[in-house]
Amino acid sequence: MFEIKIKDFLGRIGVLDTPHGKIETPALLPVINPNRLLLPVSRMKEIGAEALITNAYIIYRTPHLRERAVDVGIHRLLGFDAPVMTDSGSYQLSVYGDIEVENEDIVQFQIEVGSDIIVPKDIPTPPFSPRDRAEKELMTTVRNVSEAWEMLAGLSNRPLLASPIQGSTYPDLREKCARMLRGMGDIFPIGAVVPLLENYRFKQIAEIILHSKMGTSTCTPIHLFGAGHPMILSFAVAFGCDLFDSAAYALFAKENRYLSPHGTYDLSSMEYLPCACPICSTHTAKELRESDERERLLAEHNLHTAFSEIRLIKESIREGTLIELVQQRCRAHPRLLDALKIALSHTDIIDELSPQRRSSPFYSGPESALMPEVRRHQKRLERLEVGKNCIIFTTHPASTHPELSLKDFDSVFILRAPFGPFPPELAETLPVNTVHVSGDLEAKHKALEGVVYLVKNNPDTLFTLVLDREWLDIAKQRLNGLDNVEVWGEENG
Amino acid sequence: MFEIKIKDFLGRIGVLDTPHGKIETPALLPVINPNRLLLPVSRMKEIGAEALITNAYIIYRTPHLRERAVDVGIHRLLGFDAPVMTDSGSYQLSVYGDIEVENEDIVQFQIEVGSDIIVPKDIPTPPFSPRDRAEKELMTTVRNVSEAWEMLAGLSNRPLLASPIQGSTYPDLREKCARMLRGMGDIFPIGAVVPLLENYRFKQIAEIILHSKMGTSTCTPIHLFGAGHPMILSFAVAFGCDLFDSAAYALFAKENRYLSPHGTYDLSSMEYLPCACPICSTHTAKELRESDERERLLAEHNLHTAFSEIRLIKESIREGTLIELVQQRCRAHPRLLDALKIALSHTDIIDELSPQRRSSPFYSGPESALMPEVRRHQKRLERLEVGKNCIIFTTHPASTHPELSLKDFDSVFILRAPFGPFPPELAETLPVNTVHVSGDLEAKHKALEGVVYLVKNNPDTLFTLVLDREWLDIAKQRLNGLDNVEVWGEENG
Structure with missing residues (x-):
């Protein structure tokens, strides 16, 4: 009926x-x-x-x-x-x-x-x-x-x-x-x-x-x-x-x-x-x-x-x-x-x-970090191979850190709020293919949860994290105590 | 014309x-x-x-x-x-x-x-x-x-x-x-x-x-x-x-x-x-x-x-x-x-x-912390007398910390995001008389800026800060290094 x-x-x-x-x-x-x-x-x-x-x-x-x-x-x-x-x-x-x-x-x-x-x-x-x-x-x-x-x-x-x-x-x-x-x-x-x-x-x-x-x-x-x-x-x-x-x-x-x-x-x-x-x-x-x-x-x-x-x-x-x-x-x-x-x-x-999204999610505020597509995206991180050396960046390091070459890493991830890290080949797919904006603190915390998950889940991998300035404070807070990750910010560059 | x-x-x-x-x-x-x-x-x-x-x-x-x-x-x-x-x-x-x-x-x-x-x-x-x-x-x-x-x-x-x-x-x-x-x-x-x-x-x-x-x-x-x-x-x-x-x-x-x-x-x-x-x-x-x-x-x-x-x-x-x-x-x-x-x-x-607000501001997201009435409110803090002992709380301490009696303090402030501290007698006035919601991290950071200002501006005053759990992490971060403030959270209670 x-x-x-x-x-x-x-x-x-x-x-x-x-x-x-x-x-x-x-x-x-x-x-x-x-x-x-x-x-x-x-x-x-x-x-x-x-x-x-x-x-x-x-x-x-x-x-x-x-x-x-x-x-x-x-x-x-x-x-x-x-x-x-x-x-x-x-x-x-x-x-x-x-x-x-x-x-x-x-x-x-x-x-x-x-x-x-x-x-x-x-x-x-x-x-x-x-x-x-x-x-x-x-x-x-x-x-x-x-x-x-x-x-x-x-x-x-x-x-x-x-x-x-x-x-x-x-x-x-x-x-x-x-x-x-x-x-x-x-x-x-x-x-x-x-x-x-x-x-x-x-x-x-x-x-x-x-x-x-x-x-x-x-x-x-x-x-x-x-x-x-x-x-x-x-x-x-x-x-x-x-x-x-x-x-x-x-x-x-x-x-x-x-x-x-x-x-x-x-x-x-x-x-x-x-x-x-x-x-x-x-x-x-x-x-x-x-x-x-x-x-x-x-x-x-x-x-x-x-x-x-x-x-x-x-x-x-x-x-x-x-x-x-x-x-x-x-x-x-x-x-x-x-x-x-x-x-x-x-x-x-x-x-x-809730079904899979059919359209790119639009960031609207802290509640955007609570959406199911964010959790679904982070769940995929469980299945990812990261190798011995992994780099994760918010902005491609070529201009700020020319000494870092992506070729030297076994795996490369882009970091976007609120989703977290994703491999570049997914950049054009849902849900991360949305309009990127700087987001808010909740969105960054959520994204860093994904990083923390990867870092903890792969204790034998060395992670290099290259972050824009606005991420640094929160990243230090979230990654505190993890010794297989190195954070590069603008101050290193 | x-x-x-x-x-x-x-x-x-x-x-x-x-x-x-x-x-x-x-x-x-x-x-x-x-x-x-x-x-x-x-x-x-x-x-x-x-x-x-x-x-x-x-x-x-x-x-x-x-x-x-x-x-x-x-x-x-x-x-x-x-x-x-x-x-x-x-x-x-x-x-x-x-x-x-x-x-x-x-x-x-x-x-x-x-x-x-x-x-x-x-x-x-x-x-x-x-x-x-x-x-x-x-x-x-x-x-x-x-x-x-x-x-x-x-x-x-x-x-x-x-x-x-x-x-x-x-x-x-x-x-x-x-x-x-x-x-x-x-x-x-x-x-x-x-x-x-x-x-x-x-x-x-x-x-x-x-x-x-x-x-x-x-x-x-x-x-x-x-x-x-x-x-x-x-x-x-x-x-x-x-x-x-x-x-x-x-x-x-x-x-x-x-x-x-x-x-x-x-x-x-x-x-x-x-x-x-x-x-x-x-x-x-x-x-x-x-x-x-x-x-x-x-x-x-x-x-x-x-x-x-x-x-x-x-x-x-x-x-x-x-x-x-x-x-x-x-x-x-x-x-x-x-x-x-x-x-x-x-x-x-x-x-x-922008003129003074004629209506209570509604919280809508991180950008609400950027509104002029928030800055105007915090500017008023310059003129406040706080005495030797000052208590600032997010929730009245009577139930969580009965050992704290407001009578023992020279001055009492309520803390609300994103405005910051204000004396109880202002609670019914613009702009703090708005609908109170838990807000977001940006709003709490902005409110704590007001606290930091008061604490720094009154180095001879001892501040007692009684905070709900969701405020504790940020407060510790913001108040780090200030020795005339004591934070009481739920864990003390």
Whole structure:
């Protein structure tokens, strides 16, 4: 039901098959409030919505909506002929503490109205809850998923089941929950992260995404519930999320908040609209603010900016440059950049799931030293023969040290940050064939790790290291105590 | 004639007064080829053009255009009632080696047709030309500017003069040229950088901009000739450029190239259009590629993306976050990021021209340690009294070192990267009241420079330094040889 077309880092372009057609992922599903249609559904489709999400619980609890939904089905109720996902009231549960419906009933209702993607009644344990509460509620969620999964079994043209991964801010519980849900469901939403998003707790979100990912099968789609802000989308996709929903476009519009991949603006204090969308290219900030249709227009902008971000993410996946986009986007907030470093430290799953790069990696900062291609490159050093005499240089020694002739060495390596040493014949191959820049201290430390590895691994080889000035201090620090290496810097020349 | 409204870093929002009205800067002037109007001028105005630039030399050399221009004026010729700048054929000069018109004649022609901004015949010395050629041609440009300036003197409703700064890739010649042009002209375009832009030689561009800037008066507008790519705009504005022209929107469209702040795409291999503009939100890449109006539509997109980038830049200047936008944008290409570091190393002019920050600086990478607010903060350390006993900590020692009581110290400082030490009472003030993240090695080194300064400057004070583990190695390195400081790390605790 989910076919992956292209992969880049942990992100992918995929196709999800539902009873009402296909959804190409990564996809953003606008949330429709069945009681208050801010934008006509037809307009959402024009702006880019391939699928919608609405709240089955609200419909269930609202007699006239419920009657009509059962009568004509959810698609005709909304006037939308493409896939519709329905939520079970988990948000209401998180706000009001309980909802007045049993799991079986709300699942049955979603089946009856012809939803394409059904969510059972899950328990959205808030972040930083006591561990025993998180564990207990997680078990309830798993039981409800299991019940729903059995109810769906054998249905013809069966709707998909979204099986929410809960576990509060306990990474191991998220992973455990994901493992328990394996084989029960078609989509695995990561639940109850909205309070973390609202408080810019991106580190916790990174941990939750990666641990949920570790627990799920790699070929199932992951939905990040409630994450519709364009600032976070590329990050979430790069670490393995496929589906998103956005109530933000409307909720933010109501509060005069203007979404952008660079963060959130307050429309009331803006003078310029930093976006090319049909709304922003035909209104000034003042005109938008004073328009009678302000809320609707702002909601349209909010959707436009999110959908264009999704297209940018997809094009980046095709190009193989998604993680570079993430490195740009994470500069929108220091906590997002911190979260990126946390996420990149999960080297096991990243090295397992990320494909070989199809494009040269671009240096973007200290986090570039944490990329899988750097580790993969350094792993190749294990297999290299270096002979008795080995020279490693950052700049060819001909001009600075004419007394050194490469012919006198059994092996020759070029040293580049952050990759480390590589033989000249690899210079034109991925990943070292990138645009070379001086890099930063982290990049140089990482490169020198490769040198240290070679030096230690070949104790009978004498290494001659010819370094540009900016490398010398760090090299002395890293190579301290190794006696089969001689460092030549500019001061020897 | 040029009024600066708001400043941020070396960028500013200003208003330039011309005979046909005001131009708010930073502004992008689309280039109109008078022989081939790809988009109607009215459409350009809708998309956001406040002013246009066209080529006086082409009009001068094309009899029917020349006749009509003299007859009805340049504004009616183009059908545009806002400011029109005219170029003198410098581009043709750079391509064909010479143009068949004298400076006096082309200036007189521009006056006659009612141009708002006149460019004399300048000599665009290519990058990396021999120095003597650059010097000689620069003198010709200065003479032509001088001649034009005299011709304009005393005219009623006088057009503005754009006095091009030349000097090839010699920073000192650019500065010299700018100094010679002082007082002769209203706008100072930096010329002959297009070959550098085309070859991603952003370091040279950074040097040229900053040295041109050093030579000009701070309150005159700077135009970066030929820089219309949205990827470079925020960088150029942040280092003091106010005006841009874009022939790129049309030239790139002709070659199927799709502009974006993230770089240039080849439309023929795109699948998704990563933009929210009216063209990209209503076409797929395939539809755009196969449209009969491909070139026009792509040109419209190219303009939309550039104008929305200008609006983003302006809004960032208002917010006081322009340099953070630049830090994001420079991640589009490693050479741009390298150029940013080069540009930031010009601390004299940056510290002189950049205003105090109005917003908390966001950490974005090693270049964040090079920001003026870091230097300004560290300069304050000179005036601080530290007493006999001073404690400096990264984390309050209460939990890790309960034996240390702050009451036993004459002075207490918190240490944060990249700023360095500051007294707790400043913790809520700019710039140290920012979102704190662990930062990188460059940031820690910079912070420790502040510590070293305090320690050396107060030889009779005993300093107690309580550091988180990640600081220890660097601290030992930086504080090596100083005997009035004692470092407490986690291993003491």
